[in-house]
Amino acid sequence: MPEVTYIEFNGTAHRVDVPHGSSVMRGAVDNNVPGIDADCGGECACATCHVYVDPAWLDKTGLPEPGSQEASMLSFAAVAEPNSRLSCQIKMTDALAGLIVRMPEGQH
Amino acid sequence: MNTPIELDHRANAYSLPLDTLDVSDPRLFYDDVWPPYFERLRREDPVHFTPASPYGPYWSVTKYRDIVQVEVNHKAFSSSDDFGGIMINDAPKGMERTSFIRMDPPEHDEQRREVSSTVNPITLAKMEDLIRDRTNMVLDGLPRGQTFNWVERVSIELTSMMLATLFDYPIEHKARLIRWSDTFICDINAPDAPVRSEEARFAEQMRFAEHMNEIWEERANKPKSFDVISILAHGEATNRMTLRQRMGILILFLVGGNDTTRNSMSGGVLGLSRFPEQFRKLRENPDLIASAVSEIVRWQTPVIHMRRTAVADGEIGGKPIKAGEKVVIWYISGNRDEEVIERPDELIVDRKRPREHMSFGFGIHRCLGNRLAELQLRILWEEILRRDLEIEVVDRPVYAYSNFLHAIRSLPVRIAA
Secondary structure (H helix, E strand, C coil): CCEEEEECCCCCEEEEECCCCCEHHHHHHHCCCCCCCCCCCCCCCCCCCEEEECHHHHHHHCCCCCCCHHHHHHCCCCCCCCCEEEHHHCECCHHHCCEEEECCCCCC | CCCCCCCCHHHHHHHCCHHHCCCCCCHHHHCCCCHHHHHHHHHHCCEEEECCCCCCCEEEECCHHHHHHHHHCCCCEECCHHHCCCCCCCCCCCCCCCCHHHCCCCHHHHHHHHHHHHHCHHHHHCCHHHHHHHHHHHHHCCCCCCEEEHHHHHHHHHHHHHHHHHHCCCHHHHHHHHHHHHHHHCCCCCCCCCCCCHHHHHHHHHHHHHHHHHHHHHHHCCCCCCCHHHHHHHCCCCCCCCHHHHHHHHHHHHHHCCCCHHHHHHHHHHHHHHCHHHHHHHHHCHHHHHHHHHHHHHHHCCECEEEEEECCCEEECCEEECCCCEEEEEHHHHCCCCCCCCCCCCCCCCCCCCCCCCCCCCHHHCCCCHHHHHHHHHHHHHHHHHHCCCEEECCCCEECCCCCECCEEECEEEECC
8 A cells, every 4th residue: 555654744754555446534543643623524624624635746736727626725725835635635646655744734 | 501401302303293394483592403404404394484474484494415506506595784684684774884795796896806905815924923922922822731711812812813803903902903893793582692682792892992093094195004904995996985884895894804703713622622542642643633623613604694595486406596585504404414414413524625615605605714814713723732632511502593604602521731
């Protein structure tokens, strides 16, 4: 299974194997990685699975389409940056093996 | 329950002809008899059309996943006051109190972004000590061995202090904020309604607006500070608002910060008294407080419904919805949907995935103050447990006559001496 590294706001790193087709959000929640709340359970209907994608991986994860539901929800997140994504919208593939994401200071 | 109920509501809910089933009747919530009516709809007609009601014809969406779909699809289902707004009762024409909760993008987005920093988790971390000090003060001042109303002595006291802080309003006058909030959100047909007509309500709203406007103008002339009024007075998207727009957005903060968390503060005490083994579990495992807070917010569901208006022909759960039709999403029912939430009528403090509830709504209108609500509730329960308070509910709660706010007016309790 492809591995994802989640780095908490305080710097603590968690390496987790995330099954193909599962989301980066699911990988965190199912392995009790703190810092991702995922209140809506993956419907892209809140912004509480917000992560910053490591810049080296942005080409592969891509960014939300302008005007999409994800872009809209992210625009209300507490501390969004140009590399922000909702992790429920990043589906795991082989190309993403080794992905690094960082958590924001808080989920809102 | 406010009146003795002779009627068997389960039998009644299941025997009514479906097309006469109207879950908008405020008495269902006043008398606390709503569960079987929504249960029947979830089972037999989850997207339900009521052809005639005091609010006109409307659709009821009662299942969790259907409600999420309506919320996410804000392009098809509008919140705008132009179509009647967010309550089953249309916003009164000419007397609207429009704010971003009653707007669609792009206007909604600009206003919401401007103010969201006031209650984001980074700002809130700085408020924790203040909230704890006040919670300690309120809990330490409670009588022992005698009956008192938890709503007044704790829930209203704490949330009104919080409101005064958010507005940087003189705390000695916090009761004014509560009276205003109750006036603005009440059902004018409620037995205890402080106003009896939309005109009287609007007049009171304008008095509030003029009063707060003086504070707004003062803050506009001072450097930007951290309170909501200062942030609005200095914000690019908000600093040129008209008096009516100021009224709208300040009322949104007023009601949103008041009659919601208040009812979770009361609902938690009520719920844990109904499920004493859960209260015991929580006392023995204070690590469960965060989870219990989410569960209390779900179990209480402080906001009963939101309303949208279809702007084009479409469908929900296979039912055709026509442009212009009123669509009511019943959070109180979605939070009892057994397909998504196991044993939904029970308050279970160590539930799996307790954060997956719909009390805060979803999509672009999701509750802005949810983190502040959770923070206040977490601190309240930490301090109750630290004191090992044995809170006994000694009589039935009295609920508000409202189909919008699931509000507890009175909750008589006693704390062991």
